[in-house]
Amino acid sequence: MSRFRKANKVDSLAGFRTEKTEPTVPSGLLKTARKSGQLNLSGRGLTEVPQSVYRLNTDTPEEAQQDISFGGSDRWWEQTDLTKLLLSSNQLSHLSDDIRLLPGLITLDLHDNQLRSLPAALGEEQQLQQLHLSHNQLSSLPVELFTLKNLHCLTLQQNLLENLPEELGQLQSLTELDVSNNQLSALPSSIGCLTKLQKVNLSHNKLQSLPDSMHHLTDVKVLECSNNQLSDIPASLSGMVSLQQLYLRHNKLCRLPPLPGTALKELYVGNNQIELLEREQLVSFTLISLLELRDNKIRTLPEQFPVLAELTRLDLTNNDISVLPASLSLLPNLKVLLLEGNPLRGIRRDLLSKGTKEVLTYLRGRIQEEPEETEENSNVMMLPSLARVNTHNIKSLKVLEFSGKQADVIPEELFDAAANQDIITVNFSRNALNSTPSRLLELHSSVSDLNLGFNKLTSCSDLCKLLQLTHIDLRNNQLSDLPPEIKNLTKLRSVILNYNRFKSFPQVLYEVLSLETVLLGNNQVCGVDPGRLIKLVHLTTLDLSNNDLLNIPPELGLCTSLRCLSLEGNPFRTPRAAIVAKGTDAVLEYLRSRIPA
Known part of the structure; x- marks a missing residue:
């Protein structure tokens, strides 16, 4: 009896022992993760990452230790390394050094937690391509983070960062960087080393200036700098030649940013202190479609x-x-x-x-x-043809304009006035020109923007010698083809050919690899070669509306760089009008689904 009481006494203490219990992950999830390489633990109220997650690929699974047989689909020894780990929307306050036990990670999502710091071991995740750390409480970053040579996407918005280290420039594979909603007062000059960046978000910080080195970011298409304390934009920013969308709302700007010769399509500078709007500031926005100055x-x-x-x-x-x-x-x-x-x-x-x-x-x-003005104007010279030469535009703005005169020739005096002036923009639109003015070639070393729209041109061979051209407007003419020499215009980004007589997509345009915008609406085009079009990797806008396209080749869906594809007004039956109405993404997705396996 005494022996029973003794044994009973030992067992009774077991009820008072406290053992630390770690959060558990359903075994089914772990089993699936070993096969798929993906584990989603978002929104599970975790305060720490379970050891079973860190050791997913190192420990033998529990079921393998039991005396059971495995079918062909349950062979645990054929597991896949974990490549995608989602831990967002939990209550994690720290991340263990054991993260190094998952060396195959490609995507790590830790956004919406309570992280105050990151382990140095994160630098051992050399396969990592996407790291999401937004909506945490990070005030600093370990230098080891900047050794991740394969990192493409880094999101750090909604943290407590006051500065970024110079080591940021080591992340040379980065294509997307978001550090919005922090406390940054300056950026490291090394940001200019991130030459593969395409999208940068710096909004809602305390930035007073941008580093000159940003002109090296020649691939950036979207730059978000709203809600800062910027009073000026460096002229060097004009080196960002691919920039299409620039957001500068809610700053302290007193003038438009100097961005000559860019691909800018949308500029947002609302809620600033701009008082003066000069023509010289605007004339360089040759491709601008949206301008917000509210x-x-x-x-x-x-x-x-x-x-x-x-x-x-x-x-x-x-x-x-x-x-x-x-x-x-x-x-x-x-x-x-x-x-x-x-x-x-x-x-x-x-x-x-x-x-x-x-x-x-x-x-x-x-x-x-x-x-008509009758007062003498020192900036205006009258020609015998009653045309007016605005010498201010020529000398100060580098603009040569003779538009809306319905003239069949351009006065010689106009070219005389432009001699040795490095003219950038030429506008001879809305006249009755049958051929391109031969004296245009005198401007070959400088002119980049040429408007010959609304004339009677049947050919444009001379334009092929204007090697600095980036934008050509030839709408409303009588063109049916383009000369092969157009391929020599290696800087050409935009060509407008609406309302002409083209019966096919101009063959030479397939060879102009710099093209970003091609407008061919309202012609008679009956076909396009997607196999050649896909080589135009910079092409974002293609207008083929109101032509004679009887069918749309499914391979056109592989032109993933397109952001605006206009096909309305053609006689094709598929895709249906309802799909076309949904926009470019829907059309491209539909076309891809039609590609034969």
Whole structure:
């Protein structure tokens, strides 16, 4: 009896022992992870990462230690290394050095936790390509993190970072960097070493300037710098030649950023302190489609507003503009003009409420009513043809303009005035030219933007010698083909050929690898070769609307660089109109699904 009581006494203590229990992961999840290489533990309330996760590929699974037989699909010894580990939306406050036991990780998602620091062992994850650390409490980063040579995507938004180390420049495979919503007051100059970056988000910090080294980021297409304390943008930023979207809202800018010769399509500079808007600042935005200038202090617009051929939306809301220049009505593609909150004079409020089309019609009427200037102007030279040479535009803005004259020749005096002036922009649109002016070749070393739209051209061979061209506008002419020598224009990014007589996609354009925009709408094109088009790796905009395409080859879906594909108004039956209406991504996805296996 005494022996029983003694044994019973020993067992009774077991109820009072406290053993540390680690969070468990369902064995089924671990088993699946060994086969797929992916483990999703997001939103499970974890306060630490279980050891069973770290040791997933090192320990023998529990079921293998039991006396059971395995079928062909259950052979645990044929497991796959864990490559994707999702731990987001938990309550993790730290990450163990045991993370080194998962050397095959390619994706590690730790966003939305309570991490205050990261282990040095993270630097041993040399296969890592995506690291998501947003919405944590990180105030610093281990230097070992910057040894991850294969890292493509690093997201650090919504943390407590006050600076980034110079070692950042070692992440030379990085294509996407997001450090928004931190406490950064400056960026390391080494950011210029990240030459593969395509998307950068620096918004909601305390940045007062951007480093000059950013001009080395020639592949960046999207740069987000809103909600900082920027008072100026360095001119060197013009070296970011691929930049298409630039966000600078809610800063302290007093002028537009100097970005000549860029591929910029969208510029957002609302909520700044811009007072002056000069023509010289705008004329370089040759591809701009959206320009947001709302909530600034702009008082006047340039009297001769540049003809920005691609501009579709201009937001001037809440400024101090009192007069609208009639030249706004000459913007050929402007669809949305926002003017609310300006003290406009000379234009009725009821007219403003009718929308953009009515306002532009009114301004166009004012052009016809305005009398010719009679006062002497030192910047204007009168020609016998009654044309006007604006020497200010030529000398200061490097713009040679002779537009809307319905002339069949360009006056010699105009070229004489432009001699030795390094002209960048030439606008001879809306005339009656049958051929390209031979004296254009005198500008071959400098002209990059050429507008010959709305003429009667049947050929354009001479243009092939203007080797600096980046933008050509040949819309509304009588062209049916392009000369093979166009391939010599290795800097050409945009070509507009709408409303011509093309019956096929110009063969030479397949060879211009720098192209980003091709507009061929309203022609008679009956086919396109996706096998050759896919080689245009920079092509983002392709307009084939209102042509004679009877079928769309499924392989066109492999042109994944396209962001805007216009196919409306063609007689093809597939894809259906309902799919086309959903936009470019839906069309490309549909076409890919039709590719034969």
